[in-house]
Amino acid sequence: MVKVAGWSLPKARSNGPPFVTKTQLVNVLEQVGVLLELTGANGFRVRAYQNGSRTLASMEEDLFSVVSENRITEVKGIGKGIGSLITESVMEGTWGSLAELYDRVPPGLIEIVGIPGLGPKRARVLHEELGVDSVESLKIACEMGHVSPLTGFGEKSQEKYLAGIELLRRYQGRSRMDVGLVFGQALEERISVIPGVIKAELAGSARRRRETIGDLDIVVAANTEDHEKVIAAILAFPGIAEVKGYGDSKVSLILEQDMLAAGTGSGSVDVQLAETLKERSSDATIDAQVRIVSPETFPFTLAYFTGSKEHNIRMRQTAIDRGLRLNEFGLIPEKLAGELIGMEAAQHTLLCSDESEIYTNLGMNWVTPEMREDMGEIEAAQIGGKGLPHLIEPSDLRGAFHNHTIASDGVNTLEEMATAAQSLGWQYLGIADHSEVLNIGGRQIGIPREGIPDQAAEISALNENWLDKGIDFRLFHGSECDILTDGRLDYPDDTRRSLSHVVGSVHALGSWRNRDEITNTEALINAIENPTFTILGHPTGRILQGREGFPVDMHAVLRRMGELNSDGELKAVEINASPYRLDLDWRLCKYARDQGVPVCINPDAHDTDGLQDVWFGIQMARKGWLEAKDVLNTRTGIEIEELFCR
Numbered sequence: 048m049v050k051v052a053g054w055s056l057p058k059a060r061s062n063g064p065p066f067v068t069k070t071q072l073v074n075v076l077e078q079v080g081v082l083l084e085l086t087g088a089n090g091f092r093v094r095a096y097q098n099g100s101r102t103l104a105s106m107e108e109d110l111f112s113v114v115s116e117n118r119i120t121e122v123k124g125i126g127k128g129i130g131s132l133i134t135e136s137v138m139e140g141t142w143g144s145l146a147e148l149y150d151r152v153p154p155g156l157i158e159i160v161g162i163p164g165l166g167p168k169r170a171r172v173l174h175e176e177l178g179v180d181s182v183e184s185l186k187i188a189c190e191m192g193h194v195s196p197l198t199g200f201g202e203k204s205q206e207k208y209l210a211g212i213e214l215l216r217r218y219q220g221r222s223r224m225d226v227g228l229v230f231g232q233a234l235e236e237r238i239s240v241i242p243g244v245i246k247a248e249l250a251g252s253a254r255r256r257r258e259t260i261g262d263l264d265i266v267v268a269a270n271t272e273d274h275e276k277v278i279a280a281i282l283a284f285p286g287i288a289e290v291k292g293y294g295d296s297k298v299s300l301i302l303e304q305d306m307l308a309a310g311t312g313s314g315s316v317d318v319q320l321a322e323t324l325k326e327r328s329s330d331a332t333i334d335a336q337v338r339i340v341s342p343e344t345f346p347f348t349l350a351y352f353t354g355s356k357e358h359n360i361r362m363r364q365t366a367i368d369r370g371l372r373l374n375e376f377g378l379i380p381e382k383l384a385g386e387l388i389g390m391e392a393a394q395h396t397l398l399c400s401d402e403s404e405i406y407t408n409l410g411m412n413w414v415t416p417e418m419r420e421d422m423g424e425i426e427a428a429q430i431g432g433k434g435l436p437h438l439i440e441p442s443d444l445r446g447a448f449h450n451h452t453i454a455s456d457g458v459n460t461l462e463e464m465a466t467a468a469q470s471l472g473w474q475y476l477g478i479a480d481h482s483e484v485l486n487i488g489g490r491q492i493g494i495p496r497e498g499i500p501d502q503a504a505e506i507s508a509l510n511e512n513w514l515d516k517g518i519d520f521r522l523f524h525g526s527e528c529d530i531l532t533d534g535r536l537d538y539p540d541d542t543r544r545s546l547s548h549v550v551g552s553v554h555a556l557g558s559w560r561n562r563d564e565i566t567n568t569e570a571l572i573n574a575i576e577n578p579t580f581t582i583l584g585h586p587t588g589r590i591l592q593g594r595e596g597f598p599v600d601m602h603a604v605l606r607r608m609g610e611l612n613s614d615g616e617l618k619a620v621e622i623n624a625s626p627y628r629l630d631l632d633w634r635l636c637k638y639a640r641d642q643g644v645p646v647c648i649n650p651d652a653h654d655t656d657g658l659q660d661v662w663f664g665i666q667m668a669r670k671g672w673l674e675a676k677d678v679l680n681t682r683t684g685i686e687i688e689e690l691f692c693r
């Protein structure tokens with residue numbers, strides 16, 4: 048049984064005040080809301096914490112100033128009780144009596160709140176009525192049919208929970224790529240500057256940019272006489288929750304938040320993005336395996352631990368065919384190695400100063416790590432073969448088409464979003480706020496049809512202004528238009544026709560997930576065939592580690608989109624670049640390309656920082672073999688204007 052971590056109050060900084068950050072407080076208040084609900088506290092108290100968390104999150108003023116000037120309770124939405132909790136934690140680093148609340152709730156109960164369809168209220172009922180206090184006990188209760196007879200639950204809920212548990216198990220212990228990479232980069236940076244370290248490089252699924260990462264693998268080159276002191280330096284790092292083990296050449300760790308504190312951003316994720324990610328990863332932990340080898344062995348070890356296992360197996364076979372033995376220690380001619388094994392055999396290795404020489408010795412071109420999945424790269428890399436693609440780079444993007452503003456559920460204005468896009472060097476930004484049908488808990492989120500002309504006017508005014516000033520930047524006025532369950536699009540035809548582009552997305556996921564694949568595929572195709580439809584947004588609706596997408600034959604959808612493109616229409620498919628989604632799946636990119644369907648890398652940004660998420664979309668496009676020409680938003684602003692006006 049895996050130990051469940053549960054929640055804990057953040058450790059105070061040693062050099063305060065302020066002893067805690069706003070992000071930490073936002074988190075704690077939100078967690079307290081859930082904990083109170085789980086313990087059956089009254090609704091007013093629960094909502095006070097929920098509101099407090101939300102208020103704090105959107106507060107623009109510096110928290111420390113507000114607190115130290117005693118103005119915290121003047122902030123609307125923060126009452127006396129929460130105000131004094133905030134003051135205490137910021138000024139003194141303590142949390143009043145909250146520790147008791149955190150201890151009182153079983154960690155397993157918190158974990159089941161993450162299961163789709165299971166909020167704190169229902170979790171409490173299950174706890175009180177059936178004694179459920181963990182994922183395990185919930186599973187048993189569902190399997191024995193004890194859940195469905197409870198008032199307000201039913202067969203459907205019971206099945207849904209079982210499916211949710213299955214998903215949780217599958218992803219257990221894995222991290223989203225944004226979380227994994229920010230930890231991986233921090234560890235790589237810290238190791239790189241240890242005296243005696245010649246180089247340190249992230250390997251494994253992180254280097255291959257998988258959408259989720261099981262554990263981090265880092266390979267370090269140091270001369271043998273320095274290994275001991277390098278290991279000692281690693282063990283003394285801040286942000287190590289646990290040392291799982293270590294030997295002469297290997298350290299196995301669990302990393303936590305403090306690992307991220309320093310950091311110069313010298314790795315592959317740029318500085319600004321790394322800062323954003325640190326904020327988002329606030330209570331995550333991740334395992335890391337560090338392997339220390341001599342500089343001569345480094346390229347072989349790096350290649351081996353980069354994987355994938357499937358790629359390695361093919362590489363090893365390629366070596367065998369040439370009378371060579373390939374492993375993490377070297378590339379060894381079989382006739383020299385003979386009976387020898389391990390490091391003894393490796394004495395006879397061919398020398399390779401970097402990974403690319405390993406590939407050369409096998410008659411291949413170097414394969415970029417993202418592509419090492421045995422999905423055709425071994426064949427394409429053969430010298431004289433059909434060649435590897437020239438993969439898209441982050442700097443190839445000139446804009447994006449799916450972004451939100453305060454007009455729907457975003458937090459920034461048109462102008463703020465545009466300024467942020469310009470500072471990324473973009474020539475355009477597509478605005479696609481939600482359409483009128485979208486509401487959350489009865490509150491309308493989308494723009495009502497009457498609001499569209501106002502947004503259009505605002506956008507035209509901004510565009511004219513840039514044009515007058517000779518600035519090569521424009522906003523495209525689109526909509527993220529809901530695809531209704533029957534495959535119609537939200538808004539009247541005229542409204543949609545007035546827009547530059549329509550990102551069609553499914554949001555009423557419940558109904559789509561409860562239908563069969565054929566019905567869903569037909570409905571989706573029906574929507575795409577609408578003449579106003581331009582881009583298919585987050586095609587399956589999946590949330591990584593959260594919920595599976597709805598069943599759909601994406602191949603059939605992409606084939607139909609391909610036909611429409613060859614009829615001269617523009618029907619593009621989105622890679623939703625939010626690290627929570629990364630949907631279209633990278634495994635389908637090649638298929639989309641081969642069908643002639645342009646791919647858009649869209650951040651689905653809800654604030655200015657969110658625009659940077661395109662970086663993750665680029666990683667997925669690269670994993671999917673895409674070149675700049677396959678991606679719609681590498682085109683210039685003028686080219687897009689022409690395409691959208693057709």
Ligand code: DGT
Pocket residue numbers: 250251252253257259260261262263264351352353354355356357359360
């Ligand atoms: P993860 O951590 O589950 O996200 O995925 P990886 O790819 O990082 O896998 P991991 O951490 O188990 O191992 C790192 C790499 O080491 C893996 O990509 C390939 C290599 N490797 C591990 N076990 C084997 C194996 O049994 N055979 C071969 N050929 N390679 C292996």
Ligand code: CA
Pocket residue numbers: 251252253261262263264
């Ligand atoms: Ca790994």
Ligand code: ZN
Pocket residue numbers: 449450451527651
């Ligand atoms: Zn969106």
